[in-house]
Amino acid sequence: MRGPDIAWYLAVSAFLFATGALGVLxxxxxxxxxxxxxxxxxxxxxxxxAFSRLHGESSGQIFALAVMAVAAAEVVVGLGLIVAxxxxxxxxxxxxxxxxxx
Amino acid sequence: xxxxxxxxxxxxxAAALTITLLGNTISxxxxxxxxxxSVLGSFAAAVVVLAKLWSExxxxxxxxxxxxxxxxxxxxxxGLRILVDPLSVFMMLIVSxxxxxxxxxxxxxxxxxNEERRYFxxxxxxxxxxxxxxxxxxLVILLAGWGLVGLSSYLLIGFWHDRPPAVAAAKKAFIMxxxxxxxxxxAFFLLIQHGQSLNLPxxxxxxxxxxxxxxxxxxxxxxxxxxxxxxxxxxxxxxxxMEGPTPVSALxxxxxxxxxxxxxxxxxxxIFEQAPRVLELAAGLGAGTLLMAGLIALVxxxxxxxIAYSTxxxxxxxxxxxxxxxxxxxxxxxxxxxxFKALLFLAAGLVIHALAGEQDIRKMGGVGRxxxxxxxxxLIGSLALVGVPPFSGFFSKDSIIAAGLxxxxxxxxxxxxxxxGAFLTGLYAFRLYLIVFPGEPSPFVREHLMRGSHAAGMEGxxxxxxxxxxxxxxKGEGPFSMxxxxxxxxxxxxxxxxxxYAPLWHPISDWLDPVAPPFALPTNTEEALxxxxxxxxxxxxxxxAWLIYGAKRWRVPKLAFSQRLLEHKFYFDEAYDAAFYxxxxxxxxxxxxxxxxxxIGGSIRxxxxxxxxxxxxxxxxxxxLVRTYALAIAASLAVITIVFVAVR
Numbered sequence: 001m002r003g004p005d006i007a008w009y010l011a012v013s014a015f016l017f018a019t020g021a022l023g024v025l026x027x028x029x030x031x032x033x034x035x036x037x038x039x040x041x042x043x044x045x046x047x048x049x050a051f052s053r054l055h056g057e058s059s060g061q062i063f064a065l066a067v068m069a070v071a072a073a074e075v076v077v078g079l080g081l082i083v084a085x086x087x088x089x090x091x092x093x094x095x096x097x098x099x100x101x102x
Numbered sequence: 103x104x105x106x107x108x109x110x111x112x113x114x115x116a117a118a119l120t121i122t123l124l125g126n127t128i129s130x131x132x133x134x135x136x137x138x139x140s141v142l143g144s145f146a147a148a149v150v151v152l153a154k155l156w157s158e159x160x161x162x163x164x165x166x167x168x169x170x171x172x173x174x175x176x177x178x179x180x181g182l183r184i185l186v187d188p189l190s191v192f193m194m195l196i197v198s199x200x201x202x203x204x205x206x207x208x209x210x211x212x213x214x215x216n217e218e219r220r221y222f223x224x225x226x227x228x229x230x231x232x233x234x235x236x237x238x239x240x241l242v243i244l245l246a247g248w249g250l251v252g253l254s255s256y257l258l259i260g261f262w263h264d265r266p267p268a269v270a271a272a273k274k275a276f277i278m279x280x281x282x283x284x285x286x287x288x289a290f291f292l293l294i295q296h297g298q299s300l301n302l303p304x305x306x307x308x309x310x311x312x313x314x315x316x317x318x319x320x321x322x323x324x325x326x327x328x329x330x331x332x333x334x335x336x337x338x339x340x341x342x343x344m345e346g347p348t349p350v351s352a353l354x355x356x357x358x359x360x361x362x363x364x365x366x367x368x369x370x371x372x373i374f375e376q377a378p379r380v381l382e383l384a385a386g387l388g389a390g391t392l393l394m395a396g397l398i399a400l401v402x403x404x405x406x407x408x409i410a411y412s413t414x415x416x417x418x419x420x421x422x423x424x425x426x427x428x429x430x431x432x433x434x435x436x437x438x439x440x441x442f443k444a445l446l447f448l449a450a451g452l453v454i455h456a457l458a459g460e461q462d463i464r465k466m467g468g469v470g471r472x473x474x475x476x477x478x479x480x481l482i483g484s485l486a487l488v489g490v491p492p493f494s495g496f497f498s499k500d501s502i503i504a505a506g507l508x509x510x511x512x513x514x515x516x517x518x519x520x521x522x523g524a525f526l527t528g529l530y531a532f533r534l535y536l537i538v539f540p541g542e543p544s545p546f547v548r549e550h551l552m553r554g555s556h557a558a559g560m561e562g563x564x565x566x567x568x569x570x571x572x573x574x575x576x577k578g579e580g581p582f583s584m585x586x587x588x589x590x591x592x593x594x595x596x597x598x599x600x601x602x603y604a605p606l607w608h609p610i611s612d613w614l615d616p617v618a619p620p621f622a623l624p625t626n627t628e629e630a631l632x633x634x635x636x637x638x639x640x641x642x643x644x645x646x647a648w649l650i651y652g653a654k655r656w657r658v659p660k661l662a663f664s665q666r667l668l669e670h671k672f673y674f675d676e677a678y679d680a681a682f683y684x685x686x687x688x689x690x691x692x693x694x695x696x697x698x699x700x701x702i703g704g705s706i707r708x709x710x711x712x713x714x715x716x717x718x719x720x721x722x723x724x725x726x727l728v729r730t731y732a733l734a735i736a737a738s739l740a741v742i743t744i745v746f747v748a749v750r
Contacts, residue, residue: 024732033728098726 009050017043028093030085034078041071103154104167107186110147110194111237113140114201114230121223130218134209137222141205141229144198152191160616163188166239166301173242178294183239183301189617192433192610193236193365200356200440201229203587207448208349210584211455221261225353228254232358236365241290241300244366248286248326251359252279258354259346271342278339282329289322320377323370324384331363331417333391338674340414344406348454351406352447355413356440364420364436368429371618375427382512385425389519392418394672396526400533404461405450408534412487413443415523419502422516427621428505430611434602435498437610441598442486442495445591449480452580452588453538457547463537465546470539472547475585477539479592484531486595488640489524494599496637499524501602504624504632517632524636528643536651 016039023036045064052060085092117140121133128136155163168181205225212218231254235247252275260272292315293300327333332340340360344351354360367374367384374381392415399411416439423432453469453476454461470477486493489500503524506517602610611620624632670676 021736025729025736028729094728097728 006050006054010047013043013047013050015043016040016046019043028095030078030082030092030094030097033094034075034082037078038071038075041067103151103165103186104184106147106150106154107165107167107184107194107237108169110144110151110198111184111230111233113143113147114226114233116140118223118226118230121219121226125219128219131209131213133219133222134205134212137226138202138205138209140226141198141202144229144233145195145202148191148194148198151186152195155186155188155191160612163616168239180240180242180300183243184237185239186237187617188613189365189369189433190236192437192614193361194233196361196437196440197229197232197236197358200444200591201225201232201353201358203590204349204353204356204444204448205229207352207451207584207587208347210581211349211451212347213581217261221258221347224254224257224261225350228258228353228358232362235362239301241293241370244369245283245286245290248330248362249283251330251362252276252283255279255343255354255359258350259343261346261350265345267342268345271339271345275339275343278336279329281336282326285322285325285329287322289319289326292319292322316373316376317380320374320380321383323366323373324380327363327366327384328387328421329363330366331360331421332414333363333387333418333421334394335674337391337395337414338678341402341407341410344404344410348406348447348451351410352444352451355410355447356444360413360417361420361436361440364417364424364432367421367424368433368614368618371424371429375621381425381427383425385422385512385516388418388421388423388425389516389523390418391415392422392523393519393526396523396530398672399530400526403464405453405463405466405534405538406447406461408463408530409443409446409450412446412527412531413439415527416443416487416499419499419520419523422520423502423505426502426505426509426513426516428502428624429618429620430602430608430614431498431501431505431620433614434610435495435502437601438486438494438498438595438598441591442483442493442595445479445588445595446483446487448584448588448591449476449483452476452479452584455580455584460546463534466538466544467547468539468541468543469547471541471543476588479588480535480539482592482595484535486599487531488528488644489636490640490644491633491637492596492599494595494597496633497599497601497603500633500636501624501629503636504629507628507632508624521635521639525639525643528640528645529647530643532644532647533651536647540652 020036020038020040020043023039024033027033027036045067048060048064048067052058052064082092085097090097114137117137121128121136164185164187166183166185168183170182171179172182173180205222208221208225212221215221228251231247231250233247235244235251238244238247256272256276259275260269262268290300296315325336329336343354346354367381374384395411395414395418399408399415402408402411416435420432420435420439423429423435452473453466456473456476457466457469460466482493486495489495491497503517503520506513506520509516602608667673
């Protein structure tokens with residue numbers, strides 16, 4: 001079964017990763033940053049699966065599944081933190097959340 | 103034989119553990135009975151062992167038994183091994199027999215003390231330690247027993263732990279003994295290094311050409327012996343040890359502890375005989391001690407301290423005997439000394455008990471009028487101590503003195519010193535007796551004894567007795583447990599000497615002969631000569647004491663210098679203070695000021711300051727802004743990627 005060339009997959013993957021990275025760097029809302037992180041992770045996943053199909057090996061796909069599981073856990077923690085911040089009636093702005101300044 | 107020996111050893115330990123573990127669930131009196139019964143059991147077992155050994159041929163009277171391997175290092179094995187032979191049975195009988203009487207006496211003496219259970223547990227432990235020491239089948243076990251004796255003496259001397267002098271005395275005894283333990287351990291290390299078996303009795307065939315080695319080993323053992331037996335120069339702990347309860351003093355002085363040094367010399371006589379100079383040193387130290395202790399005893403005003411110095415003096419005799427090679431005589435004197443010294447202490451304990459803990463003989467006087475039984479017991483003890491025939495001291499001491507005559511010029515010197523010691527013994531023993539007992543009762547004594555309601559009996563321990571607890575159901579001299587044991591000891595002090603009369607029959611020397619064959623064998627003429635001199639001088643001492651303190655015809659000579667010298671115990675404490683304590687304090691203070699403060703403390707302060715600086719500087723990077731961190735990560739990733747690409 002022939003699909004698009006591997007280069008297309010990698011291009012989409014790189015595009016997703018760059019989008020996510022820019023989101024993390026530029027946005028201020030923790031919620032959006034969390035979303036952007038997920039996009040970055042899925043960019044990586046896409047590349048993993050693409051290479052896995054190319055080489056006919058399944059380990060890349062399994063690795064992608066593991067990444068999803070970790071990402072889910074990470075979202076739970078991240079959303080929990082955001083809820084806690086919201087309950088304290090603090091601004092949802094990462095630039096203002098700088099209590100850990102040395 | 104072996105089973106009985108193990109029972110003898112373990113019974114007091116079992117009692118100590120029982121009393122300790124049961125805690126408050128047994129009554130105080132029961133604790134006393136448990137301890138007494140266990141020591142009595144030991145004594146019975148020792149008698150069984152004696153009977154068994156007696157029925158065997160003299161050459162076969164040595165049995166060893168190993169319970170288990172205790173310590174293994176390469177080819178070096180130490181088993182938990184006990185040895186039963188004539189010498190150890192002899193000591194077992196003395197330790198458990200006298201120990202039993204003293205523990206039984208304690209039931210009456212300690213009645214009403216708040217911590218009787220602890221006391222009896224310690225007493226049982228003490229007897230166990232001493233039995234372990236004398237039954238040890240190798241030198242390591244002996245050292246273990248040796249150390250345990252030191253520990254239990256520490257615990258008992260400091261029994262009244264809320265009295266600072268008692269605690270100080272306990273520490274002093276422990277430290278002094280630790281010096282001896284250390285030298286002994288060093289001697290054992292030397293023996294181990296040279297591949298010697300530490301097992302008793304087969305040991306110490308140190309080959310020729312090792313003269314220095316055997317001398318060192320003997321010196322190490324001698325160090326242990328003089329520390330435990332309170333000889334010059336490690337004698338200062340003994341008088342202070344009087345801070346403990348009186349039965350403890352009796353136990354330390356009569357049955358256990360101080361006799362251990364003499365036992366050690368006799369037990370390891372095989373080593374000492376290869377180092378004759380060291381043996382002569384032992385005799386010399388003993389002679390010096392007996393003279394010095396006799397002099398100091400002349401000026402002491404504490405009833406127990408006078409007796410303590412007399413112990414030092416008598417142990418000095420034993421060292422002279424052992425050092426001259428008259429082992430049988432030394433052990434015989436050890437036995438009779440155990441009888442009459444326990445008697446003296448326990449009789450003194452009766453007086454102290456009746457006088458509510460007063461120990462100063464200047465306040466006493468005329469006690470005998472009100473305590474006739476104690477007076478007779480004390481008189482018997484004193485006569486035995488001086489060596490007046492037919493009391494027990496006469497038979498044993500004179501053999502030791504006679505041994506001096508058979509050993510050349512060095513022996514003659516010791517002979518002369520021992521005779522002077524005999525005179526001093528008569529003088530100080532009867533000074534004590536004449537001050538305390540005869541005559542009209544002093545007001546102080548009258549106050550305590552006439553009312554019949556002497557306050558709580560413990561030495562200076564009024565506050566300790568429980569409120570509402572009647573200490574004195576008894577009237578007069580003391581409860582049955584106290585007077586009966588004193589009576590037994592008095593009888594022993596009178597007849598104990600007849601066991602051996604050197605010119606005619608000598609079962610003890612014969613009995614010990616397979617273990618430690620003596621090499622000083624005075625002839626009958628020498629024995630007679632020594633006895634004559636010793637008795638005459640002893641009587642002269644008594645006579646002088648009577649003239650001064652009894653008839654008051656002579657005044658006490660006023661010699662300010664010598665009196666001060668004696669009252670300060672020849673300045674030994676002061677000398678040790680100056681030689682060891684003060685330099686140690688100076689050293690510690692100097693180290694604290696010049697090393698600890700600037701170098702060690704300073705370097706640590708500098709290092710911590712440097713780390714704090716570095717940390718503060720680093721912490722500026724932590725802005726707390728998540729996006730700067732993310733930017734930093736992204737930027738550095740970008741740089742790394744570019745570098746990778748460029749390098750390829």
